[in-house]
Amino acid sequence: MGTRGKLVEIDDLTKRFGPITAVDGISLAVERGELLGFLGPNGAGKSTTMKIVTGYLPPSAGRVTVCGFDVVEQPIEVKRRIGYLPEGAPAYGDMTPLGLLAFVADIRGLGGGVRRERLDEVIERLALGTVLRQPIETLSKGFKRRVGLAQAILMDPDVLILDEPTDGLDPNQKHEVRALLRDMAPGKAIVVSTHILEEVEAVCTRAVIIANGRIVADETPQALKARSALHNAVGLTLAAEAVARARALIEALPGIAGVETLNRVDGVAELRVLSAGGADILAPVREAVTGAGLAPGEIYVERGELDDVFRALTQRA
Amino acid sequence: MRNVLIIARRELAAYFTSPLAYVFIVIFLALSGGLTFFIGGFLERGQADLEAFFDFHPWLYLFLMPAVGMRLWAEERKAGTIEFLMTLPITTAQAVVGKFLAAWLFAGIALALTFPMWITVNYLGDPDNGVILAAYLGSWLMAGGFLALSACASALTRNQVVAFVIAAAAGFLFLMSGLEMVQAFFRAFAPEGVVRAIADFSFLANFEAIAQGVIDLRGLVFFASLIVVGLTVNTAIVELKKGA
Numbered sequence: 001m002g003t004r005g006k007l008v009e010i011d012d013l014t015k016r017f018g019p020i021t022a023v024d025g026i027s028l029a030v031e032r033g034e035l036l037g038f039l040g041p042n043g044a045g046k047s048t049t050m051k052i053v054t055g056y057l058p059p060s061a062g063r064v065t066v067c068g069f070d071v072v073e074q075p076i077e078v079k080r081r082i083g084y085l086p087e088g089a090p091a092y093g094d095m096t097p098l099g100l101l102a103f104v105a106d107i108r109g110l111g112g113g114v115r116r117e118r119l120d121e122v123i124e125r126l127a128l129g130t131v132l133r134q135p136i137e138t139l140s141k142g143f144k145r146r147v148g149l150a151q152a153i154l155m156d157p158d159v160l161i162l163d164e165p166t167d168g169l170d171p172n173q174k175h176e177v178r179a180l181l182r183d184m185a186p187g188k189a190i191v192v193s194t195h196i197l198e199e200v201e202a203v204c205t206r207a208v209i210i211a212n213g214r215i216v217a218d219e220t221p222q223a224l225k226a227r228s229a230l231h232n233a234v235g236l237t238l239a240a241e242a243v244a245r246a247r248a249l250i251e252a253l254p255g256i257a258g259v260e261t262l263n264r265v266d267g268v269a270e271l272r273v274l275s276a277g278g279a280d281i282l283a284p285v286r287e288a289v290t291g292a293g294l295a296p297g298e299i300y301v302e303r304g305e306l307d308d309v310f311r312a313l314t315q316r317a
Numbered sequence: 318m319r320n321v322l323i324i325a326r327r328e329l330a331a332y333f334t335s336p337l338a339y340v341f342i343v344i345f346l347a348l349s350g351g352l353t354f355f356i357g358g359f360l361e362r363g364q365a366d367l368e369a370f371f372d373f374h375p376w377l378y379l380f381l382m383p384a385v386g387m388r389l390w391a392e393e394r395k396a397g398t399i400e401f402l403m404t405l406p407i408t409t410a411q412a413v414v415g416k417f418l419a420a421w422l423f424a425g426i427a428l429a430l431t432f433p434m435w436i437t438v439n440y441l442g443d444p445d446n447g448v449i450l451a452a453y454l455g456s457w458l459m460a461g462g463f464l465a466l467s468a469c470a471s472a473l474t475r476n477q478v479v480a481f482v483i484a485a486a487a488g489f490l491f492l493m494s495g496l497e498m499v500q501a502f503f504r505a506f507a508p509e510g511v512v513r514a515i516a517d518f519s520f521l522a523n524f525e526a527i528a529q530g531v532i533d534l535r536g537l538v539f540f541a542s543l544i545v546v547g548l549t550v551n552t553a554i555v556e557l558k559k560g561a
Binding site: 088 | 320323324330331334335396397398400401403404405406407408559
């Protein structure tokens with residue numbers, strides 16, 4: 001396997017559960033060094049796709065290969081190369097974190113001197129030192145998830161498939177886990193499914209949005225944000241009396257997609273000027289308004305939110 | 318094979334982290350002892366053998382083995398850990414055999430803890446210990462038969478109680494299939510060959526000779542085959558239920 005290769009290849013994948021088509025012809029490839037964020041509404045098919053890639057569910061149609069091995073024909077080879085954190089981070093409640101990690105180490109053939117090292121490393125990175133000998137069922141949600149993460153990264157696999165890795169973690173822990181993922185990303189292909197859009201921006205090199213079993217977007221988080229209707233919008237506050245005149249002036253400018261009045265409080269109105277095609281309109285708008293003697297209280301540029309791109313793409317589908 | 322043992326070890330340890338295991342063992346020992354002495358008339362019989370003891374094993378296993386096997390797969394499904402287990406680099410067959418082994422070993426431990434019976438009969442008389450050993454092994458094999466049924470039942474549902482009921486019902490059918498009452502029922506619509514075949518599946522009939530320490534090949538083959546078939550069916554059920 002070369003250092004630049006497609007570690008995960010999903011080819012026209014379909015999964016049906018009776019009359020329901022959960023995954024509808026998804027094609028996707030993940031290369032080494034990519035940290036892919038898998039986004040989508042609940043029931044979109046994210047977890048189902050992950051369950052097929054990790055060999056838990058068989059596909060109805062299509063093909064999935066991991067590191068060159070077909071998941072249906074050579075499941076053991078595939079499972080050896082994947083570290084997986086399933087949805088909900090299930091774990092044997094009666095086992096202790098140390099016991100679970102030892103079990104995984106045994107099954108995955110981690111022995112000798114390396115075993116102690118890897119265990120220590122993983123325990124330290126996920127800060128499990130204080131709960132090593134407590135039954136997992138007594139741990140908090142955050143600790144349970146960290147145990148799940150620990151067993152996923154134990155063998156330092158080439159491919160990591162993580163279903164909501166920071167769910168239930170407090171902001172500090174989220175930060176730690178994201179840092180961990182970023183550290184590991186260069187040598188691996190990591191797929192992370194998440195609802196947290198800021199996580200995608202913070203961590204992912206690529207974002208794939210899936211809705212109703214189909215991919216509706218596949219780009220970098222920045223490119224995705226730029227798709228937002230709010231990208232490069234200009235917000236300004238004005239005295240309420242000046243609004244009508246300001247609107248007329250602004251709407252006459254080229255490249256304006258529209259003007260919205262966001263609110264009107266204590267005689268001050270807040271306007272939002274939408275840019276057609278996301279072009280930079282700050283200068284023309286500012287000049288138009290100040291040139292007419294209408295001094296805005298505030299004027300600022302909006303970046304665009306992944307939130308509305310997400311909503312626009314997934315509600316339409 | 319390595320994987321089978323690792324899984325078996327984990328599962329066996331899991332049995333003992335719950336107080337249920339100890340309760341079960343105590344109940345088994347109390348019941349088997351009580352039945353032997355008070356219903357089986359062990360002392361009244363005046364014979365230096367453990368027939369009175371072994372005679373009750375089929376009936377004890379009928380209710381106790383489903384209790385041992387019901388958690389094998391139902392619990393995994395309920396807790397969601399089945400997804401974790403089946404994405405490890407193991408085959409379904411390895412998981413099935415590993416779990417069965419753990420349950421069977423647990424039953425073996427419970428059975429071994431009845432050794433005071435053995436000491437008692439040796440103290441009171443001069444029994445044929447070879448016969449007793451053979452009967453113990455035969456009983457353990459029959460326990461395996463019940464457990465194979467129970468493991469299948471457990472794989473069918475995520476509810477342990479339902480698994481228990483299905484396993485007990487299946488065990489009951491196998492146990493009673495030799496009785497005239499059951500045969501009469503089948504004779505009404507099945508050819509005599511089928512009726513006799515059903516009678517041959519009877520746990521009671523197959524265990525009878527074994528309980529007396531006779532190395533009855535037919536009985537041993539029956540239970541061993543049942544275990545193999547049961548585990549195969551178990552594997553098929555787990556595979557089929559993926560995605561459910």
